Amino acid sequence: MKSLTLLAVMTALLLPVAMFAQPPAQAPPPPCVPAGPSGNVQYVCGHMAPEDLVLVPGSEWVVASSYGGTGGVRIVNVRTKATTLAYPSAAAKEQQDTKMYSACPGPPDAAQKAMFTTHGLALREGKDSVHTLYVVNHNKRESIEVFELNVKVSPPVLTWIGCVVAPDPIGLNEVLPLPDGGFIGTDFLARGDANARAKMSAGEVNGALWEWHPGKGWTKIPGSEASGANGLEISKDGRWLYVAAWGNQKFFRMSYGQAQVKREEIALPFRPDNVRWAPDGKLYVTGQGGVGQMQTTNIVKIDPDTLKVTEIRTEPNTAGFGAGTVTVQIGKELWVGSYRGDRIAIFPAQ
Numbered sequence: 001m002k003s004l005t006l007l008a009v010m011t012a013l014l015l016p017v018a019m020f021a022q023p024p025a026q027a028p029p030p031p032c033v034p035a036g037p038s039g040n041v042q043y044v045c046g047h048m049a050p051e052d053l054v055l056v057p058g059s060e061w062v063v064a065s066s067y068g069g070t071g072g073v074r075i076v077n078v079r080t081k082a083t084t085l086a087y088p089s090a091a092a093k094e095q096q097d098t099k100m101y102s103a104c105p106g107p108p109d110a111a112q113k114a115m116f117t118t119h120g121l122a123l124r125e126g127k128d129s130v131h132t133l134y135v136v137n138h139n140k141r142e143s144i145e146v147f148e149l150n151v152k153v154s155p156p157v158l159t160w161i162g163c164v165v166a167p168d169p170i171g172l173n174e175v176l177p178l179p180d181g182g183f184i185g186t187d188f189l190a191r192g193d194a195n196a197r198a199k200m201s202a203g204e205v206n207g208a209l210w211e212w213h214p215g216k217g218w219t220k221i222p223g224s225e226a227s228g229a230n231g232l233e234i235s236k237d238g239r240w241l242y243v244a245a246w247g248n249q250k251f252f253r254m255s256y257g258q259a260q261v262k263r264e265e266i267a268l269p270f271r272p273d274n275v276r277w278a279p280d281g282k283l284y285v286t287g288q289g290g291v292g293q294m295q296t297t298n299i300v301k302i303d304p305d306t307l308k309v310t311e312i313r314t315e316p317n318t319a320g321f322g323a324g325t326v327t328v329q330i331g332k333e334l335w336v337g338s339y340r341g342d343r344i345a346i347f348p349a350q
Contacts, residue, residue, distance in 0.1 A: 101162025
């Protein structure tokens with residue numbers, strides 16, 4: 001591991017905006033071999049763009065979103081690497097909590113389930129191995145879909161319990177649970193604007209953080225404006241938010257629930273995507289550097305107090321895996337998701 005140098009940061013920031021356009025369509029990936037070594041990487045197969053991952057505490061399960069294909073929510077056994085479609089599925093249940101989610105129009109209909117595009121994930125730990133799972137959904141309605149996750153059975157079972165529809169033109173990316181049953185969502189990309197992505201990719205401040213509370217609805221968090229607000233985490237005491245700004249390659253922390261907004265921001269030499277806590281109390285930030293054939297998956301750790309950045313891995317795109325978006329550490333392994341492809345990559349933790 002080595003600290004990122006100021007020169008590297010400045011060099012990346014000076015590159016033309018066009019260098020960071022979305023990569024062109026890729027050739028079909030090679031056959032996926034479950035947990036089969038390919039250099040220093042192994043794979044978990046059977047996924048469709050596993051953009052976000054969340055580790056279920058005290059268990060042997062990881063939940064994965066599906067940002068491509070027909071979508072869905074998948075659950076992976078970390079020991080066997082077997083993956084199961086948990087929703088929509090025959091085993092899944094639906095039982096709306098009409099008190100908490102009274103404005104929700106009902107469970108996803110058949111058309112939504114046929115193309116249930118999922119993005120950011122978050123988990124609120126519960127009791128007796130029953131947790132609450134929050135899922136960003138983009139199909140038919142822009143919403144946070146809420147599930148009860150029962151890991152007392154194997155494989156775990158999801159029960160849909162409600163939804164919160166985002167107001168126009170918010171385009172959600174990540175979700176973060178709050179103690180009262182509410183949550184914070186990142187407004188990544190406005191819907192209905194054909195030029196929104198180009199402007200955001202050029203670094204334009206285009207969104208912010210929005211919070212939702214039961215009985216109160218949505219409100220924008222003051223001082224949270226960002227260019228492509230993406231990954232999000234919160235400090236253990238609930239006083240600080242940590243935010244990845246994909247559009248202008250920034251990462252910032254800001255105070256939350258305090259009278260005066262405090263905000264500190266740093267630049268990164270890649271587009272930061274999702275943010276996840278590491279076992280050592282630092283933050284894994286994962287994203288994409290370069291463009292096209294030169295694109296890389298970049299993983300760093302950021303100290304939540306000093307914002308010091310330490311490089312963990314920079315992996316070139318391959319036919320098997322690229323465009324990394326999230327990292328969760330499981331023992332001595334780093335599980336990395338992507339917004340494309342058909343697999344989760346596993347790298348050794350350094």
